[in-house]
Structure formats: C-alpha cells, structure tokens
Amino acid sequence: MKDYFKFFDKFTFSLLLLLPLIGIFLIYSAGFPLKETNYLKQAAWLFFSLVAFFIVFSMKIDFIFRNALAAYLGLLGILALQLFIGHTMAGTKSWFRLGSIGMQFSEFVKIPLALFLAKIMAGFQLIGWKEFLKLIILIAAPVFLIVLQPDLGVSFILCSFFPVIVLLKKIRPFILIASLVLVLLCGIIGWNSLLKDYQKNRIVSFLNPAKYKTSSGYQIIQSRIAIGSGGLSGKGYLKGSQSQYQFLPARHNDFIISVIGEELGFISIAILFFIFFVFFYRQFKFNFHNDEEFYFIYLFNSLILFQFLINVAMAIGYLPVLGISLPFVSYGGSSLLSLFVGEAIMFRIKINNYLT
C-alpha cells in the first residue's frame, strides 16, 4: 500500500483533478444568467468519477483486459436496446435514466473498445485483410449503433481509433487505399441516408456561417466573438456579455472554452492549454509489461487528444460543430466518468512498472 502511494503519479493526478475543477468553475459562470445549478451536478459527478477511478485502479490489469470483450459486447447490447426504449433527450436516444441520474452509455464504449483493440493489436505485426476486417467490424459496430441514436460526436470520436492504429502498425498500402475509399463511401452514404437535416445543416452552415443566424454557423460566429472580444485578460468572471446575455450557445458544454476565452482572456487560455499539454505529454511517457498496455495507452490518450483538438478547433471556427465536448472540463457526467475510468486504467498500467 505504501508503494502504491509512493509510485502513484501524483503530479499528473493533480492535473487530472484540476481540469474538472476548472470546468466546474466555468460551468457556474455559464449557468449564471439562467441560475442553473449544473455546476453542483458536475461536482457530484466528479465525486462519483473519483470513486470509480479508485475502484478501477485497484483492479488487476490482467482482469481488466480479460473482461474487455465481455464489457464491449455488453455495451453493444445496451446500445442496441436503447434504440428501442432509450430515453429521448435533446433529440437523441443516448440517455438511460437511473432515478434522476441520466447515463449516456455511448460514452463508455470507448474503454472496452480501446482495451480489446489493444489486445488484438498485440497479436499481429502487419495489418492484412483479416486484421483489417476484424478492426473495422469492432469499430464500426458501436459507431453504427451510436450514429443511429443519433450522436454524431461520440461516433466520430470512436472512428479516430483507426488512424491511430494505422500510425502504430504497419499496413499493406493496398489496404490503406481501400480504407480511404471506405471512408469516402461511408461519407457519401452517411450524408445521403443517415444524417438528419439538422446535422447536415451544421456542416453546410459551417461553410457559410453568416447565412444561418440561429444555426450552428451562428453558434460559431458567436463563439468567435466571445473568444475574440475577451482579449488578453478577459472581461472578468461572470462579466462576459456573450456568455451572460446568452449569445453563446451550449456554454456549459461544447463551447465552454469560449466562456474562459471571453471572461478570463488569452492568459487563462494559455494556462489551460499548458495544463492540457503537460497532462497529455506525461500520459504518453510510461513503461509497460505487455504490448497491449502500450497500445491501450496510445489509443486512449490519442482519443482524448483528438476530442480536445476537435472541440477547440470548433470553438474558433476551424471545424464544423460536431457536438464534441472539451474533455474533463465540459459539463457532462457520463463523459467525465468514462474518462476517469480510462485514466484509472492508464494510472494502473503506469504504476505496475514499480510494483512487485
């Protein structure tokens, strides 16, 4: 037990704790004009997430990897079930209500998926047809179910596993080309049959934001105004006109970065980025006993980085609005919980190197 404390990455953990605390601080400001109490809910979720963190952290890595497939299949089953009986919230059936607490199961798929993908990756050198198909099916199954809910953001994030795998593994050039064609095909089919009008609108309005005042193009314009008008030191906490007069949409969620940009300015943005940078950097530095551990950390850490990248790029108008929140900081219990569970596995892998 003493060893556990001694070798535990206390510095990275403090950063992990700091990010949601900053988040709660910002969620308070975002909810201030309408007297929302989301910040309290988020604090409760942070508490649950910490409990879950230490439960998962105390599990043996072998046990976790052994049960990855079962957890993966179980979650697929729940997602399929949700399509029929899911609680519709904000137009998506991704929520499960347990008492008064809503659960978004799609957020959790990424953990067993990353674990199982890592396990498979440890078993081959080169991505051949067989491996390619296996990987694609594993990723596509939850993506398909989540797109149907429909939750574009989460499914898009899950897709990011594939390029990371390609970067980590050798791949037959022909298969690479084939997968690019597949992506293109998916895009065309998705656009024509799967995407709802409002989702298409998001993407179209990104190309011509001024035309769509109340659409997501408008959201991007307002987000850019919020961030840009913040300047070096911001307009002051709870004093941002874009946030407090509600021009900024989804302030507590997708556009939380714009709240900090407007009210606390470039200095605070730079500090936040620095925290994220150090956090990601430290999570990429580790030792491991088993190849699957290596692959898991790369897959999961890349996933969070990808999420961060898309969210921030969206807030400054470099990408269309995809409904992806800022990891650790944005409001959202399921997201926070799943991230903490994933981080717990990473912390466990890292500490294994020092334990006898």
Add this chain to the structure above:
Amino acid sequence: MYPSKRKLSGAYVKRAATVAAVILFLIFLGFFAAFWNIQIVHNEYFRRLAVQNITRSIDLTAPRGLIVDCKQKILSENKINFTLYLVRENVIDMKKTLRVASFFSARKVDAIRNIIARYKKYPHFYRISIKKNLARDTVIFIESRQEEFPEFVIGIEPTRTYPLGHCAANVLGYISEISESELNSKKNRDYRLGDFVGRSGIEKQYESYLRGIKGNQVVIKDNLEKIQKVESEIKPVIGATVVLTLDLELQKFIESLFVDQFGAVGVVDLQTGGILAMVSKPDYDPELFTQEMEREQWLALSNDPQNPLQNKFLQGIYSPGSVFKIIMALAGLQEKVITPATTVHCSGSQDFYGREFHCWNLGGHGTVDIFSALQNSCNIFFYNLGKRLDIDTIASYARMMGLGNASGIDMPAENTGLVPSSDWKMRTMKQRWFPGETISVAIGHGSLSVTPVQLLKMIATVALRGRMPRLHLLQRIEKDGKNVMEFTPEFTSVPIAAEYFQIVVDGLFRVVNHEGTGRTAAIAGLDICGKTGTSQIIAKDNPRYKILTKEKRFMPNSWFVSFAPKDNPRLAMVVLVENGGDAGVIAAPLAAKIYNKYFENERLF
C-alpha cells in the same frame, strides 16, 4: 516485478513517444497561434461585434401634435397603442414566423411577406412594424411567451386618433406610412420606413409642425431581444398644437344636415378670413389609415365613385350656374355696359347668333333691370349683358374675383377650375372662340368651372364690397404654450368700384328678402344676401352617373352663395348640394339653418 511479456522494441517505443510528442507540440503551438490571432490581433474587431450584439438603438416615435378648433376642442390627438414588431435576425423558421405573424395580425401571409420585403435594405435587427393597435389579449399572450417567439417584440407607442370619427375628416386629412419612393427624396431625409406622414388636409399642410421630434433609446438586450437595461435615452418631443379657426359646433351641425345628400359647405368669418366650417360629403374615417389598411379596404375607398377621399370644397369642380351672374353684373357695371337704369325685356327666350336661348322661366320676366335680374335670376338679362361684353373681358373679371386660380387657402391639393377665354380655346382646341359660347358663359355654363372655395372667396369679396380676404384654416400654432406661428388676416382690393358692389349687394338682398329665387333662405331679423345657382351637370362619362338613381341622375347641382348681415357683414357661406335640384328648394333653406345656428345665441329678435 511483474513478468514482462513485452515484445515491442525499445526503438519502436521511443519513436512512437517522439512522434506523439511532436504531434502534441504542433497541436498546442497551432492553437496558441490561433488564439493569439483571434484574441490579441483581432481583439478590437470582435470587441466591436460583441458590443453590437448587445446594444440596440431604438427610435422612439414622437406623438403628433394636437389639432384643435377655435375653442380648443380636440379634433385629433394620440392614444397608446401596442405595435407588433418583427426582428428578422431572431427568426428561426421563416415559414412558422409568417404563420404566427399572420395569426396575430389577422392578415394574409403574403401581405406579411410583402411588408418584410420592403425592409430589405435595413439591418436585420431593425424592428419591422407588422401590426398596430394590437389587442390587449394578444399583447399578454406574446409577452408571456417571449421564449417561444423571440422574433416578435411588442412596442408601446403613440398612435393618431380622431375622437370625432368622420367629423371634419376632409379638413383634418389623414396620415399613413411613408413609402419607399418617398424616402428616396431628399426632403424626407429624416423619415424612416414605418414612419407616418400627413397625406391630406391639415395633417399634410402642417406636417412639419405636427410631426414632433423622434426620440432615441440605446438599450442592452440579450439574444432574445429582451431588454436588460436602458443605457441612454433621448425622449421624443410631441409635435406643436395646431389651432384651427374651425368651429367644431358649427361644423358638426352642418354635417348633421347632410343626411343622404352629398356636397360641400364652407363658412367664413369675414372679419378674419378664417374658415368656421368646411364640410365635404361623403367622407371617411381618417383613423382607418393609422391602422394597417388592407389593400381591398384601400381600393374600396379610393375607387368609390362618390370619392369620399376628395375634399369637394377644395377639389370638386362644378359649373357655377347662375351664381356667376354676380360677376357678370360687376363686370357690366364696371365696364359701363349697363347702369342701374338699364332694362331688358324678358319674354322667356331670345335669339342670339341664330340660336334660341331660353330663360329658366319660360313665361318670361317682363321688363328687368339689374336688381330684378339678380333677384329672379333672369337669364335673358345676362345673355344680353354677355353679348355686350366679350369673353376675354368676362374672363378677366372672373379671374379678378378669384376664379380660375387656387384660392390660396392653407390646404394642399386645391383645384383651380377653368375660366375660358379666346386664348384658352385657341391653345387647347386650336379653334376660334364663337360669340354664341359667350352667351352660355354669361349664365355660368359652358366650359366655365369652379370649386366651392372659389365661390366662397368671391361672395366674401362681394360682402366686403371689394376687399378680398385670404381664406385660411390656421389660427395659430402653439408649442409649449408659446405661439410659433399666428395667422394675421390679409385683405387685398379688387379694382371694381365699391358703388357697383353696393348695387350687386342690393340685388342679392332682394334675392332672399323680396320674393326672389332665394327667399327660402330668409330669416326674420337677419339681413341675408345671397344668390342661387342651379347647374345641369351630369354627363354619361361621369363616374357618379351609374350609381345615381334615374330620378337623381339628371337633377342639377344646387348652389347657394350668401352672406349676412347686409351691412357690416360677418359671415359668408357657400352651400353646394350635388344633384340637389332647385337651389331655392334645397340649398337656400340649408343656408338658413346654418345662419340660424350661428346667430342663435345672439339673436335679439
């Protein structure tokens, strides 16, 4: 230590870590630069946009000035009105918005779309007036569901109201929204789309005084246009009060005399030239125009063959008929073609230039002089007078007495009528004047045409024995209790000797008081002088032709011009009843009632 099953080479892991670090570094460097660009480099630009987002400059409509009569009774004022505005920048679904707007305003979707289209050049946050005079229920409904209808805003504004309804409608005129083409003109620089502007009558004539000064409000609002606080405000200034010479009591009385008849009446105070009453029937409710009028409603009003929007007193063009004999008499005396001793024998008809001309009294008047000719309106006497005067002399006297020119009263869109002359005929018809035509003009027919106001000015000049008053409706304009403008009576002299006026006045006295054609106007104790006129008018191309009954269609217009008392005259009046028939039966008794009303309080008899 755990047993290691690690197969990946150290070099591979190192390379992976390096690639990850480089990617990480590039991502953060990129974001750092992007945020620097937005927050530091373009800070000013975005700061301005943020301010634009929350601040709105709202025009505050100024209440129009009041219009009151000579006894300060209110003819036109303002009332509180709720206006439904549409803010385009908050529209989510235009189809739904149009439907809702159509529901609230009870107008067709297309009508709403047309209104919105007019504001194309205005900024998207500009408030477009969709419906005025919103019902209180609707106001409460919208206000309580502001979240649902972020695109609608309720404005509280003054709106024009005419508490007396139709009364004096054609004097007051009406106001309506300024049009786009008018806004392009330089003189309308400080008007904006949605503003109201005077269209006719006093509302138009004194627009610059009545309109007041618009106020302005800068407010802080949220994304739903809900006002959070008022940053600064300039209060609107109400327009000046226009005090008219009109006597509301008399006006109302005269209007009540026209039950199912149409026509015009004007009464002037001879001491000042101020109009005491100006009636034009049919009329309309000017308040219709301050609400949004539907196209059909407007078409019905403007295409009405009875032309209620026309002020007949100023714009109606009629043949003066026998009333013109007054001017003929003055011309004959001044030109010394006749004297009071000149007599003509009337046998009921006489031949001029090979054509037989009739007197209205086919039995003939016997021997007539100027007095009895006026008294009995003998045509034969005036045919002979016309024959002795040429058309151009007659025309010059008609003009001298105010015919053929606008009367100069302070009202817009006056008509001039027509005084024919040989010159005019050559110009317009490329034809020489035939002497036979002069015979018709001599009794006020032919191409001669006048407006009632011209005849009022003419009879007023006769009453004042050659002093021609300037007719006016304005007494003064008041602002904050001070006079901004005051009308001072103006008189000009007509180059006709006073003694000739006296002869004509004696004749006109006999018309009413010596069993003349106007005897029905007589009131015991009041020396009324007047002249009847009965003029055939209706032609098949007249729009009124179709709507008149067969009996009325060929009924002549009925005139009575008059003044009283004979000496030191105080009141002059013109009464016109369209298709009234015999003037002595229709117009003259009407005049008597008006004199009675006016003098009833001071009658000592």
